[in-house]
Amino acid sequence: MTEFLTLLRKELLRFWKVGFQTVCAPVLTALLYLMIFSQVLDNHVQVYGVRYTAFLIPGLVMMSVLQNAFANSSSSLIQSKITGNLVFVLLTPISNVQFFVAYLLAATIRGAVVGSGVLLATCWVGGLNLAEPLWILVFTLLGGALMGALGLIAGMWAEKFDQLAAFQNFLILPLTMLSGVFYSVQSLPAFWQELSRMNPLFYLIDGFRYGFFAVSDASPWLSFGVALGFTAVIGLLSFILLVRGYKLRT
Amino acid sequence: MSLSAVSVRQVSKTFARTRQPVHALHDVSLEIEAGEFFGLLGPNGAGKTTLISCMAGLCRQDAGSIHVLGHDTRSDYRAARRSLGVVPQELVFDPFFSVREILRLQSGYFGIKQNDAWIDELLSELDLSDKADHSMRSLSGGMKRRVLVAQALVHRPPVIILDEPTAGVDVALRQGLWHFIRRLNRDGHTIILTTHYLEEAEALCGRLALMRSGEICALEKTETLIRQFAKHRLTVRLSEGGFLPPLLAASAQALPDVERSWQWTLDELSDIESVLSALRESGCRLEDMSISPPDLETAFLKFMDNGVEETA
Ligand SMILES: Nc1ncnc2c1ncn2[C@@H]1O[C@H](COP(=O)(O)OP(=O)(O)O)[C@@H](O)[C@H]1O
Ligand SMILES: [Mg+2]
Numbered sequence: 001m002t003e004f005l006t007l008l009r010k011e012l013l014r015f016w017k018v019g020f021q022t023v024c025a026p027v028l029t030a031l032l033y034l035m036i037f038s039q040v041l042d043n044h045v046q047v048y049g050v051r052y053t054a055f056l057i058p059g060l061v062m063m064s065v066l067q068n069a070f071a072n073s074s075s076s077l078i079q080s081k082i083t084g085n086l087v088f089v090l091l092t093p094i095s096n097v098q099f100f101v102a103y104l105l106a107a108t109i110r111g112a113v114v115g116s117g118v119l120l121a122t123c124w125v126g127g128l129n130l131a132e133p134l135w136i137l138v139f140t141l142l143g144g145a146l147m148g149a150l151g152l153i154a155g156m157w158a159e160k161f162d163q164l165a166a167f168q169n170f171l172i173l174p175l176t177m178l179s180g181v182f183y184s185v186q187s188l189p190a191f192w193q194e195l196s197r198m199n200p201l202f203y204l205i206d207g208f209r210y211g212f213f214a215v216s217d218a219s220p221w222l223s224f225g226v227a228l229g230f231t232a233v234i235g236l237l238s239f240i241l242l243v244r245g246y247k248l249r250t
Numbered sequence: 251m252s253l254s255a256v257s258v259r260q261v262s263k264t265f266a267r268t269r270q271p272v273h274a275l276h277d278v279s280l281e282i283e284a285g286e287f288f289g290l291l292g293p294n295g296a297g298k299t300t301l302i303s304c305m306a307g308l309c310r311q312d313a314g315s316i317h318v319l320g321h322d323t324r325s326d327y328r329a330a331r332r333s334l335g336v337v338p339q340e341l342v343f344d345p346f347f348s349v350r351e352i353l354r355l356q357s358g359y360f361g362i363k364q365n366d367a368w369i370d371e372l373l374s375e376l377d378l379s380d381k382a383d384h385s386m387r388s389l390s391g392g393m394k395r396r397v398l399v400a401q402a403l404v405h406r407p408p409v410i411i412l413d414e415p416t417a418g419v420d421v422a423l424r425q426g427l428w429h430f431i432r433r434l435n436r437d438g439h440t441i442i443l444t445t446h447y448l449e450e451a452e453a454l455c456g457r458l459a460l461m462r463s464g465e466i467c468a469l470e471k472t473e474t475l476i477r478q479f480a481k482h483r484l485t486v487r488l489s490e491g492g493f494l495p496p497l498l499a500a501s502a503q504a505l506p507d508v509e510r511s512w513q514w515t516l517d518e519l520s521d522i523e524s525v526l527s528a529l530r531e532s533g534c535r536l537e538d539m540s541i542s543p544p545d546l547e548t549a550f551l552k553f554m555d556n557g558v559e560e561t562a
Binding site: 002003005006007009010013014017018080083084085090092093094095245250 | 307309310331332336340356357359401
């Protein structure tokens with residue numbers, strides 16, 4: 001257990017020591033989105049009978065959880081791979097399960113910390129309820145774990161920082177942006193609605209939002225099932241790669 | 251039966267993802283006994299680091315097996331890794347932490363919660379006490395190297411592997427490091443050292459394996475191996491007009507720069523007698539003669555370049 005707790009502690013210290021970049025910066029980004037979009041749309045748009053700005057906030061919070069969970073495991077892994085100090089972990093008796101859980105948990109915590117930061121920084125807007133807090137917690141954990149596992153895969157696969165950046169810019173960013181953070185998919189034309197429903201992150205955002213307003217585009221149970229399924233598949237894939245030492249042990 | 255510290259059985263490793271497949275290890279077998287000070291000696295690219303990486307689980311052999319104190323490095327990797335302390339060849343470090351933080355983390359990775367007394371001893375032994383709270387980033391190369399040694403020792407591993415620990419380290423530091431490693435060996439730790447300096451291997455190791463191109467080409471007690479290289483040379487210069495009969499010339503080498511000069515490499519110093527008497531019998535007259543002491547390093551390098559056939 002000490003092995004696991006130490007690795008977890010190191011992974012947490014790693015982002016906490018540079019908290020200005022890893023926590024403050026993404027909170028600021030989310031705030032900017034909120035200011036711009038609410039300025040433009042707040043007086044014109046209501047979703048589910050909720051003010052647009054209030055509708056937007058849970059989406060921004062979840063987007064931050066997802067992006068930062070991914071960033072945490074992927075950048076930690078690629079940094080220690082490129083600088084070579086990953087050997088200090090690879091040489092130890094830390095098991096694959098311990099390694100896996102520590103990275104996923106650290107990613108989830110980083111996501112949750114940034115998400116809470118965004119929530120704290122935006123809640124003055126008002127109009128937010130905590131209708132079903134248990135769903136909020138469930139989708140935070142699932143989102144953190146899914147993106148933490150995806151980050152592990154990206155971190156193992158990438159050999160250079162620009163490969164990781166490509167993964168981030170061409171996969172993670174479009175998936176999060178087109179997941180209904182900024183709109184209800186019901187306002188989209190039919191084709192785009194269908195497409196959105198194929199995006200696993202849509203269910204995470206939608207289910208998370210349900211926790212605040214008790215209304216959403218899809219049923220929270222459907223979102224839960226889809227999110228759980230994706231998390232299990234990506235989690236299993238990243239665990240198998242880890243056990244095989246994919247690009248970690250030659 | 252005593253348990254080997256490290257037992258390597260028929261290990262092969264090919265790096266296939268390169269432009270041309272590299273056969274880094276070819277059917278390597280090796281037994282290192284507990285308590286030994288063992289040297290892996292060989293030129294760059296011989297496969298020393300690959301062999302060590304396989305022992306440590308950083309690299310996975312394609313064939314064969316490795317046991318550390320009886321634990322298979324694949325199926326029982328946790329126990330095998332607990333028994334090993336590895337000082338990597340590359341000067342790697344984690345810039346986020348101070349020296350003490352690094353050593354505490356490393357202790358934790360091995361399941362040790364409270365390790366400050368031993369960490370302090372390691373720091374003082376490695377002359378790092380005043381750097382304990384410095385960031386890794388701010389240390390010189392030699393200091394980083396010593397932190398690597400400390401990191402490998404936090405869990406008091408019975409088997410310690412050092413991969414070229416003195417590369418790029420100045421002389422005073424090298425002496426200090428040798429002294430410390432010798433003490434660890436006296437205290438019962440098995441030491442495995444890789445180096446491409448014969449001098450270092452000679453000074454420290456009880457037994458040596460010579461590696462070349464992924465194979466072990468000699469495995470001997472250090473004295474035995476050194477004796478193979480420690481050959482005196484006899485040089486003679488024949489008088490004007492003299493020439494060496496073909497039979498004698500076959501066992502000698504003509505010196506390229508000096509006329510009528512020949513050199514013999516002597517397995518035993520007493521072999522001088524037989525060469526001189528052969529010269530006398532064939533009526534050669536000598537203008538000059540000298541005996542030069544062994545030049546280990548040169549003989550070793552030649553051996554490494556040309557292969558076993560030349561010296562054996
Ligand atoms: N990760 C790797 N990928 C491809 N080739 C490698 C890798 N590691 C080592 N090699 C090759 O294997 C051979 C042995 O290398 P190495 O074990 O580092 O030798 P040494 O430590 O004796 O200098 C060299 O030809 C080297 O280029
Ligand atoms: Mg090497």
